[in-house]
Amino acid sequence: MKGRIENKLGTVMIDPEVIAMFAGTTAIESFGIVGMAAVSMKDGLVKLLKKESLTHGINVKIDEENLITLDFHVIVSYGVSISAVADNLVNSVKYKVEEFAGMKIKQINIFVDGVRVHLRQFSPCCWGSAWRLSPAGAAALPTTPSGRRSRSLRMPSR
Numbered sequence: 001m002k003g004r005i006e007n008k009l010g011t012v013m014i015d016p017e018v019i020a021m022f023a024g025t026t027a028i029e030s031f032g033i034v035g036m037a038a039v040s041m042k043d044g045l046v047k048l049l050k051k052e053s054l055t056h057g058i059n060v061k062i063d064e065e066n067l068i069t070l071d072f073h074v075i076v077s078y079g080v081s082i083s084a085v086a087d088n089l090v091n092s093v094k095y096k097v098e099e100f101a102g103m104k105i106k107q108i109n110i111f112v113d114g115v116r117v118h119l120r121q122f123s124p125c126c127w128g129s130a131w132r133l134s135p136a137g138a139a140a141l142p143t144t145p146s147g148r149r150s151r152s153l154r155m156p157s158r
Contacts, residue, residue: 001062005102014101016060023070024054026096032085037073037113046114048075067106068097075114086110 003014027033028051036049036057049057059071070093076085094105 001064003062003068003101003103004066014103016062017055019062019068019070019097019101020055020058020060022100023060023072023093023097024058026093027058027072027074027089028054030085030089030092032077032080032082033089034075034077034116037075037111039073039113046075048114048116062103063106067104068101069107069109070097070105071109071111073111073113075116076112078115078117082112086112 002016003019005012005014024036028035034048036054038047038049038053038056057073061069061071063069072089072093074089076082089110090108093108097103098105
């Protein structure tokens with residue numbers, strides 16, 4: 001159902017897809033949120049959505065009283081407090097969506113579908129080897145300062 005705002009000049013209809021896009025953009029700006037998630041029904045795997053597909057991780061429902069219910073499927077950063085991230089997300093999305101759409105939020109549900117671990121890159125001075133990160137962000141074999149692969153898979157000490 002589309003949202004409705006009525007005034008003396010007429011009626012404004014707001015598509016739920018517009019609200020989902022705005023809410024998704026607001027959500028990924030929040031601290032601790034890596035992005036929106038999509039769960040594959042076929043194999044149950046969680047996939048991080050790209051910016052163009054933000055609306056797939058958000059469900060927007062508008063009831064007869066013109067109140068919005070938002071369901072977020074998110075991936076959070078490793079090491080952050082999930083409750084703090086959720087509180088921050090709820091507060092920022094509620095304020096910004098209500099200002100943007102001119103409609104009230106009834107409920108915001110957050111489903112944490114995954115955690116993203118960010119590997120940090122080590123400097124070459126650490127025990128003569130450095131961990132390279134592949135373009136996908138996964139750790140590759142450690143390399144020596146000359147660029148050759150090291151035989152050891154040990155994490156360099158600090």
